[in-house]
Amino acid sequence: MQLIDGKSLAQKVQENVAKEVEELKQVKNIVPGLAVLLIGDDPASHAYVNMKAKACERVGFYSITHNMPDTISQDEIIATIEMMNANPRIDGILVQLPLPKHIDTDKILEVIDPQKDVDGFHAYNVGRLVTGLDSFVACTPLGVMKMFEEYEIDLEGKDVCVVGASNIVGKPMASLLLNANATVTITHIFTKDLKAHTSKADIVVVGVGVPGLIKEDMVKEGAIVIDIGINRLEDGSLVGDVDFKNVAPKCSFITPVPGGVGPMTIAMLLSNTLKSAKQRV
Numbered sequence: 001m002q003l004i005d006g007k008s009l010a011q012k013v014q015e016n017v018a019k020e021v022e023e024l025k026q027v028k029n030i031v032p033g034l035a036v037l038l039i040g041d042d043p044a045s046h047a048y049v050n051m052k053a054k055a056c057e058r059v060g061f062y063s064i065t066h067n068m069p070d071t072i073s074q075d076e077i078i079a080t081i082e083m084m085n086a087n088p089r090i091d092g093i094l095v096q097l098p099l100p101k102h103i104d105t106d107k108i109l110e111v112i113d114p115q116k117d118v119d120g121f122h123a124y125n126v127g128r129l130v131t132g133l134d135s136f137v138a139c140t141p142l143g144v145m146k147m148f149e150e151y152e153i154d155l156e157g158k159d160v161c162v163v164g165a166s167n168i169v170g171k172p173m174a175s176l177l178l179n180a181n182a183t184v185t186i187t188h189i190f191t192k193d194l195k196a197h198t199s200k201a202d203i204v205v206v207g208v209g210v211p212g213l214i215k216e217d218m219v220k221e222g223a224i225v226i227d228i229g230i231n232r233l234e235d236g237s238l239v240g241d242v243d244f245k246n247v248a249p250k251c252s253f254i255t256p257v258p259g260g261v262g263p264m265t266i267a268m269l270l271s272n273t274l275k276s277a278k279q280r281v
């Protein structure tokens, strides 16, 4: 069994981004800029946004965080996004999710200029991804693809079971895998027999937020298991959606939580923002 080390890979991606930022500054006098909108007081969202701001600082980006109370109106959020759309120093805009219940997430995401949509959540970029065109791709699934590349895991013709069909993880993950010529099954809350699907798969990718959902008898011998789940337990510890201790011995490759896919999310956000800055006109 080989552990896929997301922490080290994320570090490597960040170092490469930092080098490219230095070049971009010297050759074109461009400093990539990221704007983050953080609405409400969810502690996990605050922690992730802080991590993003620190990562931006490390690689030499300009970044701004718009911290807003959860009493804010939808129109005020839209006005802030429009301001960022028009700001020439800003190459990437993201709205930290989840949003408070009174805000319509789909409406908010549609306002972001698709050319600055470094989270890849805008319908324009989702459509381009599905059709196999170049686009901004959601950071977590993009990070998983980077892991496959780094560990030379060939996807062509592989049976992959994606557990979870969310817009930010499961669906873009399935599109990326399909574009890489894998045979993809997406399972979700209404799937009748989850085990029937996972146990046949060469690769299982899970991101649903249910601690320990994937058990030893649900994966085949030699499977590759990618755990996108991030669940904070009452004792403060962090676990994924896979029963790691019992599943790992059966796997050829597996990602841990923490230190697996999570750090790749921020690394790929930096990479997407750099890509956007390079496309500045």
Ligand SMILES: Nc1nc2c(c(=O)[nH]1)N[C@@H](CN(C=O)c1ccc(C(=O)N[C@@H](CCC(=O)O)C(=O)O)cc1)CN2
Pocket (backbone or CB within 6 Å): 047, 048, 051, 094, 095, 096, 097, 098, 119, 139, 140, 230, 238, 257, 258, 259, 260, 261, 262, 263, 264, 265, 266
């Ligand atoms: N607008 C977005 N919102 C959310 C996204 C996203 O990509 N865009 N993803 C998640 C949260 N997220 C980034 O926003 C994120 C999650 C986890 C990690 C991470 O590095 N996790 C570490 C553990 C960190 C800890 O101790 O808490 C790990 O798994 O090792 C980074 C970013 C939902 N919202």
